[in-house]
Amino acid sequence: xxxxxxxxxxxxxxxxxxxxxxxxxxxxxxxxxxxxxxxxxxxxxxxxxxxxxxxxxxxxxx
Amino acid sequence: xxxxxxxxxxxxxxxxxxxxxxxxxxxxxxxxxxxxxxxxxxxxxxxxxxxxxxxxxxxxxxxxxxxxxxxxxxxxxxxxxxxxxxxxxxxxxxxxxxxxxxxxxxxxxxxxxxxxxxxxxxxxxxxxxxxxxxxxxxxxxxxxxxxxxxxxxxxxxxxxxxxxxxxxxxxxxxxxxxxxxxxxxxxxxxxxxx
Numbered sequence: 001x002x003x004x005x006x007x008x009x010x011x012x013x014x015x016x017x018x019x020x021x022x023x024x025x026x027x028x029x030x031x032x033x034x035x036x037x038x039x040x041x042x043x044x045x046x047x048x049x050x051x052x053x054x055x056x057x058x059x060x061x062x
Numbered sequence: 063x064x065x066x067x068x069x070x071x072x073x074x075x076x077x078x079x080x081x082x083x084x085x086x087x088x089x090x091x092x093x094x095x096x097x098x099x100x101x102x103x104x105x106x107x108x109x110x111x112x113x114x115x116x117x118x119x120x121x122x123x124x125x126x127x128x129x130x131x132x133x134x135x136x137x138x139x140x141x142x143x144x145x146x147x148x149x150x151x152x153x154x155x156x157x158x159x160x161x162x163x164x165x166x167x168x169x170x171x172x173x174x175x176x177x178x179x180x181x182x183x184x185x186x187x188x189x190x191x192x193x194x195x196x197x198x199x200x201x202x203x204x205x206x207x208x209x210x211x212x213x214x215x216x217x218x219x220x221x222x223x224x225x226x227x228x229x230x231x232x233x234x235x236x237x238x239x240x241x242x243x244x245x246x247x248x249x250x251x252x253x254x255x256x
Contacts, residue, residue: 024066028190029132035193038132 002061006034008052023047066130070250073125078243080121084114136186144179207245214241 009019009030016034020027023044032038039060040048049056064072087110098104126137151174159165191200215238222229 021065021067025130026066026133028194029130031194032132032190037193038135041131044131 001039002036003033004059005030005048008054008059009034022051064128066128069125069128072128073121074247074250076121076124077118078247080114080117083117084111087111087114136183140179140182140186143182144175147178148175207242210245211238211241214238
């Protein structure tokens, strides 16, 4: 699954550690999401969408 | 829910406290047992290391519940790998025993499981470091840890020899383990996140 997480994070001027803290996940998890090595669960995808005030399908594409 | 970044620190404290209790139970019962006559009390003291073993398992379970979903997946992948390795090794060894190989105890199967679990966890962590472009830093950190443990253990052995004591291998292994745990503690408590 593709995602725009890295772009969105950069737009907000956050580091991976910043985003990890906001989502209550580890920095490695943010890195794995950004590099496409891991697809988030539905609750985490909703948390990401809520944080960036976007819909899930605006961030993640199959 | 506590912050995920606190999980390794809590696990480190809980697991090592259980390890200390285990070491105290294993060593302590040797001193206590000779003076115990009651068979029930004797059995209870003999089985006392079971409690800290259960506490260690509880510490791992608590760590699992505090992790985020990605690390949970990694832990379960490593555990599945170790279960497979243990099954293959134990089933194969059964036939090798018929060919004259030494008979092993259940304890050895646990050692195989723990070592293969650690190897799989290291491999998955290594893959993370590679994808982040930190492979060089990870190699340097591993080499420094090995050098620190080897130098500390060797110093202990040399000082023992100079003082006229031959340090048994298990004591050196214990020193090496303690040094490794101390190094991990420094690493965990210094890092901002897991």
